[in-house]
Amino acid sequence: MTKAKEVKTKMGGQEGAWAAAGFAVVLVLVGLPVWWYTTTVYRTQLPYSTIENLSGQLRYHAVGMKIVGVTKHMFADDLEKNLQSVQGVKFHISQRLPTKRELGLIKTVDSLAELDTEIPKEIYVASGTLALVVLHQEKLFGSNNVDVIVGRHRVVYIRQNVDLQLLAMVIKSMVVDPLAIKRAHGTKLLHQLPGQHKEAMRQVPTEPGYDVTLTLMVPEPHRTRIDWDVETAVNDYLAPVVKQLEQVTKLIVRSQVLYMTSLSVSPQWSASHEHYALPQDQLPLTINAIEAKLGSFVWTRPSLHFVIYIPREKQLPLQIHSADGKPLETNSFLVPRWGGVMIHNIPPAEKNTTGTRHVTLDSHLVMTTALTHLYRLLPVPSVKEMGKVMVLPSENTSLLSEWQLDGLARARVSSYLSNIRITLQSLCELVGEISNMVISDEVGGWVWGAVEEWGECGQAAREGRLQEATLYCTQSFTQADAAFFHPSMLALLYFPDNQKYAIYVPLFLPVSIPVILSLKMVMSLYWRSSGRKEKVE
Secondary structure, three states: OHHHHHHHHHHHHHHHHHHHHHHHHHHHHHHHHHHHHHHOOOEOOOOHHHHHHHHOOOOOEEEEEEEEOOOOOOHHHHHHHHOOOOOOEEEEEEEEOOOHHHHHHHHHOOOHHHHHHHHHHHOOOOOOOEEEEEEOOHHHHOOOOEEEEEOOOOEEEEEOOOOHHHHHHHHHHHHOOHHHHHHHOOHHHHHHOOOOHHHHHOOOOOOOEEEEEEEEEEOOOOOEEEEOOHHHHHHHHHHHHHHHHHHOOEEEEEEEEEEOOOOOOOOEEEOOOOEEEEEHHHHHHHHHHHHHHOOHHHOOOOEEEEEEEOOOHHHOOEEEEOOOOOEOOOOEEEEOOOEEEEEOOOOOOOOOOOOOEEEEOOHHHHHHHHHHHHHHHOOOOOOOOEOEEEEOOOOOOOOOOHHHHHHHHHHHHHHHHHHHHHHHHHHHHHHHHOOOOOEOHHHHHHHHHHHHHHHHHHHHHHOOOHHHHHHHHHHHHHHHHHHHOOHHHHOOOOOOOHHHHHHHHHHHHHHHHHHHHHHHHHHHHHHHHHHHHHHHO
């Protein structure tokens, strides 16, 4: 009986050892591969090297410029030297003599306005380029003592003996807004322009589209009824501009009226000016009070607000004063990256007047002020009229000139290129730091598409193909932004690696301890059997 029990004990110990070994084998050969396969994070391949190469490429715009006419010796070379200081722009200047048709046109026209209408039909000036036409006829300049006349298209008219420094300054202002190009190349460059850093920071962030909201604020509707045909005002002033800007950015215009809402201001009566004065230091307080009521959170696109405020009767007339205490002519102020506010004073009510009175708003004053704010926020380049410099006015004063559209497109392309680089580099850094971040095929497709369009945009800008560069960079920015903010990318953004141990330890520790103890028993049985074999021998 004793031998039988020993045999059973040995057999039971061996069976237990083999069972433990079987569990260990199944755990190692089956369990671990299944766990590894089911917990492996899918990460599609991203173009890291291409992103690094494109980040180091030079970013600049090529601007072609043709000089039509007879000039003094080395005029083109000297002009090119004066234009070398433009940040992010390279000029390619060529010169030729005018054709017979062009000479005949210049001699037969009676005014510069007529010449500016007809000459673009003879001189082909593509998008993103400029033409300098040298004029010898004094009658075209008239009584104006000017040397440089900026046309409404992409043509600049100059005298033969024009000052090159003056001409270079005008061309720089036409090509791109200097603050916008410095901002696109880094905020550090803005400090190179003393006193203009705040002006540059007013520009709205570059996005494919914006919601433009016109808000009429009437704090006392029971006393004053404002009649304003906003639909006609938008169609007459904003709609043509929106159509002009379609190739650069999308603007969606909305309007609303807020009743019983006023600006939180405390103006003081100015006896010298005979109106209520609103100091500039109180202007920031006005936005905080009305921000929640404007509905900016309703739309996903960035919003630009233009508020027309009708003061209360006891505050009429209300005038904004500058820092030196002088009233502002426009009676409006610009809010950086937000929009603008205009105070519209209405005629005071007559004495002993009861009931609600009707007042019609001046649409021209309101809309021209809103357009001025819009152009400064985008930003649109402009040339200031000064001594010996004149800018031909457009037939429709609200419309932009062709060279202004080109300058705005260059500024936005430069900003897009900078934003795309930052977005893709940040995405690569996140993917490298967070090893368990999923990169789906959809995200990978957006990244590859963004990189491809990014390269095409830079190439088009360096070759002077402005319209193509604008299209490429817009598509690249949209895809890069979609990839960076994809929900699958953000899911593990706040899930560090050390949190994995808090999940895996409670899961594997209870299973691993019995397996390790069983392996210990298997090893002890193995050494016993080995020791017995040696004794038998």
